[in-house]
Amino acid sequence: MPRPDAVGEKFYVYHPGSSIGQKLVENKHMYISHILLDTKKGIKKLVDEMKFGQKNEFWDDFIFLQVFAPLFDKLFSFDIEQAIDLYSEIDHLLFTTYIRRDEDPVRFRRAFWNVNNYGLRLARSLNTSSLTNMLAPSKSFTNNKKRICFVFKGGFQLAHSEFFQEFLVGSKFFRDQVEITLFLIDERSKALKNRGLEHINIVSTSDKTSPYDKLMAYRNYMSSNNFDHISWVACVQNLSLYMGQKSAPKQSYWSMKYHSIVMDSLDKYAGLGFGGKSFYYDDVEWFRGRAFPSLAFSKINSKTKEKLLESAGIPINSFVIGCFVRSEKLNNDAYWNLLEKVIAQNENVHFVLAAPFIPEFVKARLKNSPFKQSFHHLGWVNTKQWCQCLDLYLDSFPRGSCLTILEAIKANIPSILFDSEHNRESSALPYLSSALSNSKQLPPGVLPIEDVSLLNKKVSSLIKSKQALVQLAAEQKQLLTKLEGQNILFAKDYLNYLLDANLSIRKAQ
Numbered sequence: 001m002p003r004p005d006a007v008g009e010k011f012y013v014y015h016p017g018s019s020i021g022q023k024l025v026e027n028k029h030m031y032i033s034h035i036l037l038d039t040k041k042g043i044k045k046l047v048d049e050m051k052f053g054q055k056n057e058f059w060d061d062f063i064f065l066q067v068f069a070p071l072f073d074k075l076f077s078f079d080i081e082q083a084i085d086l087y088s089e090i091d092h093l094l095f096t097t098y099i100r101r102d103e104d105p106v107r108f109r110r111a112f113w114n115v116n117n118y119g120l121r122l123a124r125s126l127n128t129s130s131l132t133n134m135l136a137p138s139k140s141f142t143n144n145k146k147r148i149c150f151v152f153k154g155g156f157q158l159a160h161s162e163f164f165q166e167f168l169v170g171s172k173f174f175r176d177q178v179e180i181t182l183f184l185i186d187e188r189s190k191a192l193k194n195r196g197l198e199h200i201n202i203v204s205t206s207d208k209t210s211p212y213d214k215l216m217a218y219r220n221y222m223s224s225n226n227f228d229h230i231s232w233v234a235c236v237q238n239l240s241l242y243m244g245q246k247s248a249p250k251q252s253y254w255s256m257k258y259h260s261i262v263m264d265s266l267d268k269y270a271g272l273g274f275g276g277k278s279f280y281y282d283d284v285e286w287f288r289g290r291a292f293p294s295l296a297f298s299k300i301n302s303k304t305k306e307k308l309l310e311s312a313g314i315p316i317n318s319f320v321i322g323c324f325v326r327s328e329k330l331n332n333d334a335y336w337n338l339l340e341k342v343i344a345q346n347e348n349v350h351f352v353l354a355a356p357f358i359p360e361f362v363k364a365r366l367k368n369s370p371f372k373q374s375f376h377h378l379g380w381v382n383t384k385q386w387c388q389c390l391d392l393y394l395d396s397f398p399r400g401s402c403l404t405i406l407e408a409i410k411a412n413i414p415s416i417l418f419d420s421e422h423n424r425e426s427s428a429l430p431y432l433s434s435a436l437s438n439s440k441q442l443p444p445g446v447l448p449i450e451d452v453s454l455l456n457k458k459v460s461s462l463i464k465s466k467q468a469l470v471q472l473a474a475e476q477k478q479l480l481t482k483l484e485g486q487n488i489l490f491a492k493d494y495l496n497y498l499l500d501a502n503l504s505i506r507k508a509q
Contacts, residue, residue, distance in 0.1 A: 014055040016062045024050055028066045035071060039089045043097070053097035054360055057107050060098055064114055068094070072118040080126060081212045084241065087122055088211035091115055092237050096328075099236075103328045103399035103422065109260035109282070116240040120263065123244030126215075146499045149181040149227045150254075151218070151242060153235040156187045159403035160234040160256035162293040163272060165195060167494060169294075170487030172199045174503050178495055183221065185214055185238075215241055222247035229498050231270075236261065252498055257426055259286060268498060272426075279425075289493025292431065292483050293403060295410045297384035308389050312376045314350045319463060322390040324354035324383045324404040329396045331359050334452055341456040342394070344370040346463050351394075354378045354386060354404075387411050392463065397449050400427045409480050414472040416459060419448050435479040444475040 015021055024031075031050075035042030046052040052063050068090070075083040099111045152164070171180055182197070184204040192202060203221060208214045215238075222230065230248040232239055234256040243251060244265055252268035253261045259271065259281040271279070271286045278287050300308075306316055314320060321342065330336075330353075343349050351374060358366070358377055366375055378386065383404050387393070393408040393415035395401050399422040406428050408415050415428075419442055423429040432443035447458060462468050488505060496503050 011056065014051060014059040020050065021062065024063065024066055028070070031067050032071045032074075035067075035090070036074075036086075039086065040093065043090070043093050047097065053101055057102070057104075057111075060101070061110070061114070064098065064111075068115075072115075075118065075122070076125070080122075081210075084122055084126070084212045084215060085210050087119060088238055088241065091119060095237055100328060102331055103326075105258075105260065108258060112236065112258075112260055119238065119240035120244040123241050126245075145177060145179040146229075146501055147179045147181070147225070147227045148229045148231065148495070148499060149183055149222070149225070149248070151183045151185065151230060151232045152187070153185040153232075153237060153239075154187070156184070156191055159293075162403060163256060163291055164233055165197075166293050166487045167291065167490050168200055169196045170489075170491030171495065172196070173488045173505070174491060174495060175199045177503055178499065178501070181225070181227070183218065185218070185242075211238065211241075218242060219247065231498055250498075254494075255286070270494060270497060287494075287497045289497065290486060290489040291494070292486065292490060293406070294487070295406060295480075295484065297407065297410075299411075300385055300388050304385070305389050308386060312352060312378060314352070314376060315348075318348050318350045319346070319391050320350050320352060320389060321392045321394050321463075322352040322354070322386065322408075323394055323396055323401070324387070325396050325401050327355045327357045327359060329399045329401075330355060330362070332397065333361075334449075335396055336362050336365065337452045338455050338459070339375075339394075340365075340370065341452065342459050342463075343374045345456065346460055349463065350374045350376060352376045352378055352386070352390070354381050354383055356380050383407060387413055392416065392459075392469065394459065395428075398422045400429070402426065402428050402431075406431065406480065409473075409476045412473045412477060414462070414469045415445050415476060416462070417446055419446050431483060432476070432479050435482040443479060445472050 012018055013020070031042065031046055034045050043052070046063065046067065047054065050063060051059070053060060071090075072087070075087055078086070094115055099115060100108060101111075150164075152161075156165075168180070168182065171178065179201070180199070181201040181203060184202065184206065186206055187204065188206045189202045189204040205214045205217045208217055227248045229250045229252065231252040231254050232243050233254045236258055239253070239261065240263070243253065244263060246265050250267045251265060252270060253266050254270045255261065256272055261269070262282050262284050269284055269286045271288050272291045278285055280286070309316060309318070309320070339351055343351055353376070355377070356379065365371060384407055387404065387408040388411045390408065390413045393405055393413050395405055395415065395417040397418040398420040400417050400420075405415050405417060417423065417427065417429060419429065429443070429446065432446075433439070436443060447455060462472070492503055492505060495501060
């Protein structure tokens with residue numbers, strides 16, 4: 001669902017045919033100059049003055065066409081090192097503002113490729129540059145193990161890293177048959193100590209200061225190692241720079257969410273989903289295996305719980321409802337209508353939101369009753385602790401949670417999630433569904449998205465029945481238990497798919 005704009009503001013205000021559209025066209029060279037002079041400040045100027053990333057996607061695409069397309073074209077006249085460094089910085093800054101602004105896969109596909117077709121061109125122009133002569137000659141390896149390298153960008157602490165770490169832990173059962181290397185672009189190697197990854201060869205370019213230096217270190221390393229397969233994991237920033245050319249006989253993209261990453265330098269595509277079926281997206285087949293995180297976290301005591309609630313200004317005996325999601329999942333007016341009804345019609349209810357920021361369109365609404373008295377924005381917090389402070393987890397829709405709702409269930413917190421097309425593709429829903437004996441049933445606590453008043457009645461009836469809450473938590477926990485502790489299956493499924501192997505648990509044991 002598109003993001004609602006400010007109350008009372010017409011669509012045509014931020015439109016190519018409006019006065020501000022004309023102003024953008026007249027001043028586009030000024031904005032390009034500001035971005036080239038100071039990328040971060042230049043893009044902020046676009047956000048502040050032209051509301052880039054704050055209105056509708058039509059307006060954002062117009063800004064991209066007028067400002068960023070000609071700016072990216074300029075890069076090909078720059079020195080290759082300068083071009084890659086600048087492209088990388090802009091790519092990162094455009095990610096939340098433009099590429100992933102809303103939880104809409106169609107929008108993501110268009111915005112991602114508007115930006116990344118330039119990254120792909122840069123990656124391939126580097127192939128023909130004399131700089132490729134810097135790559136070290138290949139080494140020869142005599143062992144008969146399959147050799148695979150996973151490339152990981154960003155910090156190793158988000159949800160996708162928890163899934164991936166469990167896969168790596170499970171892969172130790174196959175260490176006699178497969179040699180695994182983890183190439184960390186940004187994270188330090190020592191950050192992964194004491195995580196059960198002693199069997200993994202870990203390499204890091206965190207000491208490199210520029211994107212160009214990191215990319216060249218990557219190319220040198222891949223050239224001097226005869227990997228059978230290179231797989232890029234999750235993060236999409238700079239993906240086209242690294243995977244836009246072949247550095248191994250087979251390459252893949254392993255998505256924890258996005259399914260618009262299709263290019264001819266990739267041979268295989270994998271997604272997540274315990275027990276989920278492989279699927280097609282953009283006419284490309286995406287593999288799914290038995291993937292599941294460990295969900296290991298320490299139980300907090302009553303004193304810690306009291307301190308957390310007190311820090312948010314919530315009375316100790318309140319009924320606390322929460323939702324922990326990325327801000328892009330909150331751009332649905334119907335969800336806020338549901339929250340308003342639930343808070344207003346149920347005594348002593350407080351709602352906590354853990355998200356990086358609150359969408360602009362709802363800020364004015366939060367200043368009024370009932371939100372003013374009972375809504376608490378936590379920012380981005382330790383969800384493993386905060387989920388234990390809840391009495392009920394009320395998920396966002398149409399795109400909901402995955403890891404955070406599984407953590408709530410692990411902590412015996414009853415959870416409400418929704419049956420939507422988005423959630424069936426990527427959320428906690430397919431995981432819980434796979435644990436059911438009857439595939440036609442919905443897991444307990446899953447509601448269809450329907451009239452907000454009907455949803456409010458269902459949620460409110462649950463709030464008022466302690467017995468129903470306890471029963472729901474127990475039923476959901478039972479499903480979760482069936483999915484945990486099977487990392488050897490996780491590793492087996494994906495290693496076999498990526499390497500065209502026939503690894504078996506019997507041989508591993």
